[in-house]
Structures are given as C-alpha cells and as structure tokens.
Amino acid sequence: MSDTKPNHSAAEAARRFTLRHGKPVILPRTYGEYLADRIAAIVGSWRFIIGQSLILALWIVLNVVAWVQHWDPYPFILLNLVLSFQAAFTAPILMMAQNRQSDIDRQKAQLDYDVNLRAELDIEALHQKIDLLRQEDITRLVGLLELLTRERIEKDDGAPTGTRS
Known part of the structure; x- marks a missing residue:
C-alpha cells in the first residue's frame, strides 16, 4: 500500500505512523483551537x-x-444586549470547536478505513496462499493416485489370470 507520490502533510504523516505502529497521533493544536476547545x-x-x-x-x-437602584429596568435591554453579545461570540467559537472535532473524527474514520482495507488485502492474500496450497495438495494427491493406479495395473498385469481381484 505505498503511495506513488509522497504527501508531506502532518495529517498524512500521522496516518502513516498510526498504520505502522497502531498508535494514534494527536496533532498539535494552535492557541486558537485550544481556546475554542476550552470555551x-x-x-x-x-x-x-x-x-x-x-x-x-x-x-x-x-x-x-x-431594594437597589435599577440599572436595567424592565424590559431588560442591557441584559438582552449582554446575552446577544455572548451569543454572537459563543456560536462561532462553538462552530470552530465542532469543526476541529469533525476533522479529528474524519481522520479517525480514514484511519479505520485504511486499517480495514489493509486487513481485507491481507485476508485476500491469505486466501490466495491457502488456494495455492490446496491446489498443490490436489496436484500431489492426483500424482500419487496415478502412481498407485499404475502400480495396481502393473501388479494386476503381472499376476496370473485367476488371482485378479
């Protein structure tokens, strides 16, 4: 399963390492990705x-x-502004974290696919080896059967006529 043209990206290197060693590689996060994940x-x-x-x-x-001075009387315009501000910044940050998780999931799915494909190719190679061994056994057994048949015929031809079974 060698590629004809090398791919030098970090994700490709991580994928190849995982295929060779069976250990997933966690790619380093940028500070923005770290912050988005934390938030x-x-x-x-x-x-x-x-x-x-x-x-x-x-x-x-x-x-x-x-009891206290009303800094935001009903209908709570300042509260609405604060919540809108929070939503305006939280939504894109959550989307960044989801995109990062989506990339990680996609990488894991690709690794699973690669491992499964490799296993399928290995199983196919084993089937071919078993088929080859079976064919060799059949050829050997046919040769032995022909030899035994010839020996039997020679034995029967060399024996007197009344003693044939």
Whole structure:
C-alpha cells in the first residue's frame, strides 16, 4: 500500500505512523483551537448552564425589586444586549470547536478505513496462499493416485489370470 507520490502533510504523516505502529497521533493544536476547545468545554457544561441561570435570575430580581437602584429596568435591554453579545461570540467559537472535532473524527474514520482495507488485502492474500496450497495438495494427491493406479495395473498385469481381484 505505498503511495506513488509522497504527501508531506502532518495529517498524512500521522496516518502513516498510526498504520505502522497502531498508535494514534494527536496533532498539535494552535492557541486558537485550544481556546475554542476550552470555551466549548466550559459553555457545554452543566456548571455553566446553572451558573448562567443563577446570574440571569439574580439580574432580574435585582432589577425588579426596589431594594437597589435599577440599572436595567424592565424590559431588560442591557441584559438582552449582554446575552446577544455572548451569543454572537459563543456560536462561532462553538462552530470552530465542532469543526476541529469533525476533522479529528474524519481522520479517525480514514484511519479505520485504511486499517480495514489493509486487513481485507491481507485476508485476500491469505486466501490466495491457502488456494495455492490446496491446489498443490490436489496436484500431489492426483500424482500419487496415478502412481498407485499404475502400480495396481502393473501388479494386476503381472499376476496370473485367476488371482485378479
């Protein structure tokens, strides 16, 4: 399974290493990819959802109850702005993390395909070897059968007529 033209990309090198050694290679992340993965891990956690829900509830309570000065009175325009700002930045960051995960999954799928293809080729080669051995056995057995038949015929021809069985 050698390629006719070499591919010098890091992903191709990782794929070839994995095929040779059976160990996946984790490609290094850029700082942006690292940051996107960290933010996605934080935003996608129950801790973040509960924390954000508590902050939103506190914001609303503090602005509805007259205990303190209302910095964002109903209909909470500032809260809407903050949440829109968060959504505007969180969505693309999550998409970057998903794209990276998609690339990793695609690489793993390609490795699985390559391993399965190699296994299939190895099995096909084993089938051919078994077929060759079987054909050699059949040829040898046919030769032995012909030899035994000739010996039997010679033995029968050399024996007196009444003793043939």
